[in-house]
Amino acid sequence: MKAPTISAWFGRGEITAPTDIESAALRSDRFRLEREYDWRRLEDIVARMERGGVRKIDDEELLALPTLYRTAASSLSVARETSLDAATLSYLESLVQRAWFQVYGPRKGLFGWLREFFFGGWSRAVREIWLDVCIALFVMTAGALVGWLLVAQNTDWYYRLVPGGLAGGRVPGASREMLLETIEQENSTGGLSVFAAYLFSNNAGVCILAFALGFAFGIPSLMLLIHNMAMLGAMVWLFAGADLGWEFAAWLSVHGTTELFGILLSGAAGLHIGRSMAFPGTRTILEAASESGRRSAIVMVGVVLMMVVAALLEAFPRQLVGGMESRFVIGGAFLAFWLAYFFLYRPHRLEEEA
Template sequence: MNAPATDLALLRSDTFRKERQDEWERLEELLTRMEKGRLRRLSDEDVLAMPALYRTAASSLAVARETSLDAATIAYLEALVQRAWFQVYGPRIGLWRWLRDFLGGGWPARLRQMWLDIYIAFAVMFAGTLIGWLLCAGDDNWFYRLVPAGMAGGRGPDASPQLLSESLFGGGEETEGLSLFATSLFSNNAGVSILAFALGFAFGIPTLLLLLYNTALLGAMLWLFFRADLGWDFVAWLSVHGTTELTAIMLAGAAGLHIGRTMAFPGNRAIMAAAKSAGVRAAVVMVGVVIMMSLAAVLEGYVRQLVTDTATRFVIGGSIGALWLAYFVGAGRGLAAKPGRAEDTP
């Protein structure tokens, strides 16, 4: 009894396919040519026919699903309609144009929408640095609690000023020791950046704690070198890559705080809708953070190693910091005045 029903279904599916096969094949041919970058070879007639062919294929898919045609036909139409949608309605922007728009103002514009979170992250990082300094100034043992032994590389309250100086300006194993500290600090900061953003969904509380602890570590190192009258030399040494690296951490923390703050105070929106909106904006910022951390790695690995003069280090670090500030404040001002998508609205 099932055989006639099966034969009827196959016949119906075969008839359905034959009636529309030519249009499907033409659409598939046009899609293949467009996907291979041959858009310029399409005639005006082909370009105008694309939307109609797409709608026909989408209508065929709806009918095929409604009438429960064979799975092969439905799967073919699903793939065809999906490909056609990306060509008809998908974004018309390549990687290089996207990168140009991103660096040309899209990234700074998103950052300025998060100004409050950036101020909070900066304040927490400043407080963490001050706390680390004061704890070590009150008790030397706090240095060992804040700075892991592997990261300090033997630099601690018991180290002589000569050893600390050699680690900044040269001295064989001493230079290598502080290079180990810089490498460990970069790895630590990269991890902190990722976690500060990822944990923002917990209403930003873990993000604040991470920023606080990470800069307490920095405060401990500043205390150590200033106590040996080498503080400004250490600041100059750190500024070469630190202006980029620490700014990236601050922005990553701000991105995490932005998500957490939006979830805690969603306003008239549902929490998940608010989180989605903030997440889109924060994700754009994190792309820039990745770029900054990559640049910091290059500065730490090459420029800082080649320049040993304190004044020159200050000039390099200060110039880089000023460039970042000017870029974030000034770039993309025109974009901020343009109406954006709903999810980009603060």
């Protein structure tokens, strides 16, 4: 009996022998036998990675994984085009899907990502933008000094720098007793939860804006930092002039060490993107922006969390805790925590430990 031709295997031309059903079965069997070794090898590698990650396979298998995946994907494409048997097609679809997650899919779930974020990822990202943090810190300090000097020269500047809704009774010409009343301890917690939500929304908005403006080479981010700190400098001048400088610093420190730290990081994150775009080095501008954007995004996720903490501190401890010493203790403790976490806490990468 004459053997079937290649055109008969792939359904082209007139098939005389064997029958159509026998020919289709022959095509499927031959297709599977020619590639089955690679499929089984890929399946074995994927199964071990699903049980224990990359550490379950050796270097040779890791290098072979992308090639084996592409081979299986190509086989799946051919199987669909030539209408091979349903069992082979189903097997390949499952195998390619599982392999895709190992080659291109996310390496860890939500809890794994959170673990990596809090136990090293966030602090590492902050340290990687240390130059931008230093620049932002210098700009913020300069902004506070500019606000102080402007108001000291002309009190009209105070009304330009400090919004009326924020100032309240804290305005030039107010008596010492009136200024002291604005930073005194509250007697009840009524409405403070609503106040906390408002503060978080406001503070997070400032931070996100400082970050988002970084695309324009970081200049708008720095200008926003200067404006916010000039407002603070004007208020420090006001309270210091009434001999309430330390009281105001204690009142501000409760939430300010967290809030100002978060604003500092958001400005640095925006500046990091802008500086990378302005000075991409050997990379293209798009590559530089993409790389710095991923790093800055990690920082900003943490900044939002810091704003939640700052809002809670501003709404509750700052309002309910009296005494300059107690307020300084709270603010100093949070400042020490953030400094230690970002610059002293340096765990190994979880991937290296695995």
